[in-house]
Amino acid sequence: MGFVDVPRAHAALVLARPDQLVTLPDDIADQSVAALLLQGLTAQYLVEDSVTVRSGNTVLIQAAAGGVGRLVTQMATALGAQVHALASTPAKREQARENGAVAAYDYQEDWVARVQQATGKGVDIAYDSIGTTLMQSIAALRPGGRTVIFGKAGGTPPFIDPLELMEGSKGIIGGDLWTYLNDREGRQGRVDRLFAALHAGRITLP
Template identity: 45%
Template sequence: MSHSIVFSESGSPDVLRLAPAQVGQPAAGEVRLRHTAIGVNFIDIYQRSGLYPLPLPSGLGSEAAGVVEAVGEGVDWLRSGDRVAYAGGPLGAYSSQRLISAQHLVKLPDEIGDETAACAMLQGMTVEYLVQRTYPVQPGQTVLWHAAAGGVGQIALQWLTAMGAKVIATVGSAAKAEIARALGAAHVINYGEEDVVARVRDITGGKGVPVVYDSVGKDTFQISLSCLAPRGMMVSFGNASGPVPALSPLELTKHGSLFLTRPKLGDYTASREELEASTQALFARLADGRIRVTPSHRYPLAEAAQAHRDLEARRTTGSVILLP
């Protein structure tokens, strides 16, 4: 019997429950997958809590790796037994089996394991588009990355360091500072204890950084603006501490003609070409060891609620997966 996590009202992790599911035959263009590893991402929390409202009842989860069990009409590039992964498409990755349109899938190379794929697809493609396409970071540049010991953060540290950039990493604890240092951070700031703006000004000789990648949101937004050099770019890509309040464009002049963008992965992987280019860039770095990703935390699918509690309470580092 197949199972999936569902919820019928938004709220705390307690709303998540495991339910039996009937997964039928794939329709034209679809594939039936048996999941082997499922990615847990902060967006799952926004969707469960109601910050990003969903029609309910709903499944949850945007990312998984698995094995093709059956293909629908017209899917000629996949066959039963193929190893695949995805990050995007309709929710429902928190399940042991599912139907999904083949357009969301990529084949996994032999050298990339299922758990690595479930950790890295969504978070790694996010890093790819943020550092290569939202603000193309150049070798030698010093950039600021918040929550650098988290899932996206750990991949970003490795990616940026491998391309010759210097990362000022912020973290919420001494243990997380050690992780950031080990992954190549040039400077680490514990933003619970230190004055981030003063440290960044000091590190950059008063100039500020050309780009800040901020997924913490409410608590760091103003700090991030103050860390930028004139004409720098504020990349606000998440709300882990809560959504950023409305601001007037005039605020961007206070720090020197800043740019502000609020990007999301789906807009950078909307076409098949972009999806494939992003995954190829990620897979190349995973295959040659420039980026290493293994799950820091594994939970049975039935314990998805506990995974959410730990991620929300800042108890996790790196990537979190569920095992069906």
């Protein structure tokens, strides 16, 4: 058994309610399960719930070599999307390409212009976990595109006038895993799909 949404999980002893517990596969080491569970469920809701990634979509993923970014890249690629990755070093950009990204860009270049040039119109979906780059993520969208913000690793996002989104019919969606872990059946279903993706080779362990 395991859990995701229980506070103080770093403690030696943790009290979890029965509805917070999920059954885990027996053929994966505990350390691997612990490494995958939270990041994997986060990536899963991002591609399934915040927006539904479909075959043929163009997707921008920030911090694409990080724990969640790596999995979003793999999941979106497995669904048939074309992933454009952002990463801070050559090694991380190469890792993003190995995980399925069709292109990888450096934060120090004009990546918005490069994404727009590569896609011809901008991406359908931009995943932003940096926060301070929110305006650039929006600028990289095609008309009618959506940015999903689910973190602020680089700092607090800027305030945005909603009227600025009218031109281009763009949108911003907030993302938080705890919204979707609201009953035991739902938790278990998500965990089962996550490890099914691992067994099928659509995602890999860290």
